[in-house]
Amino acid sequence: MSQVDVTPVADLETPLKFAYWVPNVSGGLVISTIEQRTSWDFEYNKKLARIAENVGFEYALSQTRYAASYGADKQHEATAFTLGLLGATERLKIIAAVHPGMWHPGVLAKWLITADHISNGRAAVNIVSGWLKDEFTNFGLPWLEHDERYVRTEEFISILRGLLTEKDFSFEGKYYNIKDFTLSPAPLDIPGRPHPEIFFGGNSTAAQAAAGHTADWYFSNGRSLEGFRDNIAGVVAAAESGKRTAPQKPRFGINGFVIARDTEKEATETLREIIAKAHRPAVEGFASAVKEAGQSTKDGKGMWEDSSFEDLVQYNDGFRSELIGTPEQIAERIVDFKKIGVNLVLTGYLHFQEEVESFGRDVLPIVRELEADLARKNGTELNTSLLPVVNLEGASA
Numbered sequence: 236m237s238q239v240d241v242t243p244v245a246d247l248e249t250p251l252k253f254a255y256w257v258p259n260v261s262g263g264l265v266i267s268t269i270e271q272r273t274s275w276d277f278e279y280n281k282k283l284a285r286i287a288e289n290v291g292f293e294y295a296l297s298q299t300r301y302a303a304s305y306g307a308d309k310q311h312e313a314t315a316f317t318l319g320l321l322g323a324t325e326r327l328k329i330i331a332a333v334h335p336g337m338w339h340p341g342v343l344a345k346w347l348i349t350a351d352h353i354s355n356g357r358a359a360v361n362i363v364s365g366w367l368k369d370e371f372t373n374f375g376l377p378w379l380e381h382d383e384r385y386v387r388t389e390e391f392i393s394i395l396r397g398l399l400t401e402k403d404f405s406f407e408g409k410y411y412n413i414k415d416f417t418l419s420p421a422p423l424d425i426p427g428r429p430h431p432e433i434f435f436g437g438n439s440t441a442a443q444a445a446a447g448h449t450a451d452w453y454f455s456n457g458r459s460l461e462g463f464r465d466n467i468a469g470v471v472a473a474a475e476s477g478k479r480t481a482p483q484k485p486r487f488g489i490n491g492f493v494i495a496r497d498t499e500k501e502a503t504e505t506l507r508e509i510i511a512k513a514h515r516p517a518v519e520g521f522a523s524a525v526k527e528a529g530q531s532t533k534d535g536k537g538m539w540e541d542s543s544f545e546d547l548v549q550y551n552d553g554f555r556s557e558l559i560g561t562p563e564q565i566a567e568r569i570v571d572f573k574k575i576g577v578n579l580v581l582t583g584y585l586h587f588q589e590e591v592e593s594f595g596r597d598v599l600p601i602v603r604e605l606e607a608d609l610a611r612k613n614g615t616e617l618n619t620s621l622l623p624v625v626n627l628e629g630a631s632a
């Protein structure tokens with residue numbers, strides 16, 4: 236195993252969790268004319284979700300997008316799509332991405348409680364503060380300056396949690412005023428779970444602070460190990476500042492685009508082909524739109540702050556996590572992320588149904604062995620009772 240230090244945030248007993256990006260927008264996960272055997276339609280996604288839960292994925296994440304960007308000229312709405320997928324699966328938890336500014340937190344809390352009841356506790360939300368200015372301004376909605384978006388997001392999540400957990404909830408803030416509200420029914424009462432999970436996506440200093448204060452889960456874009464270690468440190472510092480309102484410690488998810496092939500050479504050649512066939516105008520348009528994210532902050536830190544043209548071909552910087560190589564190499568890299576504090580790996584692929592299945596068959600068993608070794612070498616045990624049910628026979632694409 237490689238020489239990455241285990242940091243104090245790392246949780247070596249709990250098995251890593253795996254998620255995939257729901258391809259609910261057209262064009263796949265890379266802005267390239269390379270063949271992508273992935274479809275954004277519901278039937279494809281239903282089958283994909285069933286494969287994923289059978290091979291050991293615990294989560295799927297639906298994207299929220301209202302207008303074309305990065306070539307995704309058709310988009311299905313995230314919360315509706317999530318409900319459909321929850322109805323088509325039995326164990327998978329499905330996370331719907333939602334923008335404050337598009338939704339009222341009380342309306343979202345109501346949606347989430349209903350989805351929780353319908354799905355027996357499997358619905359979650361990812362609160363994203365947005366970067367695609369035109370979606371807001373062309374809807375006639377205000378577009379807040381970068382760090383102000385996170386002021387609103389922090390209020391939004393505090394209210395969401397308040398309405399999920401309290402009766403007669405009131406809140407007076409800069410963006411919202413809630414008065415004596417009780418939502419009934421409450422979410423399901425599930426042991427060990429204070430309420431349906433609240434994820435959060437963002438990279439900037441303001442994002443890390445907001446997540447540290449409020450989110451159950453912090454998601455970042457693709458990052459190097461060093462880069463993600465910095466993000467984790469920022470979130471942990473905010474969580475320990477005395478301003479954290481969430482009941483449990485934050486947990487961490489990293490995005491990565493997976494290219495698992497029999498040889499490292501095949502994998503890197505596939506990456507080269509994806510980039511060589513990049514749809515240049517779409518990547519350049521995207522690069523210009525995302526200046527509203529990291530680059531617009533005061534300290535210039537945040538998502539896509541220094542992404543190259545090649546990085547942006549996977550529009551969530553997924554190549555930068557380097558999940559590219561043989562199954563063994565990818566499993567080792569994933570366990571290196573666990574050593575620095577990652578709890579969940581969010582994955583994307585060229586050919587979703589086929590590659591989610593092969594990831595489950597070929598990569599996950601190696602990850603589990605390496606995780607068990609890592610725990611033992613550090614004087615503890617991997618808690619295998621927390622591993623998800625796997626049913627490879629039921630998974631064939």
Ligand SMILES: Cc1cc2nc3c(=O)[nH]c(=O)nc-3n(C[C@H](O)[C@H](O)[C@H](O)COP(=O)(O)O)c2cc1C
Pocket residue numbers: 297298299300332361363364365366367436437438439440441442454455456490527528529536537538539581
């Ligand atoms: C895992 C993840 C998922 C995201 N999903 C969406 C999404 O569905 N829709 C969206 O507009 N932005 C999404 N974002 C982007 C965020 O809204 C935000 O603009 C971005 O993280 C930039 O943050 P920063 O400016 O704080 O660095 C996502 C971000 C991450 C890390």
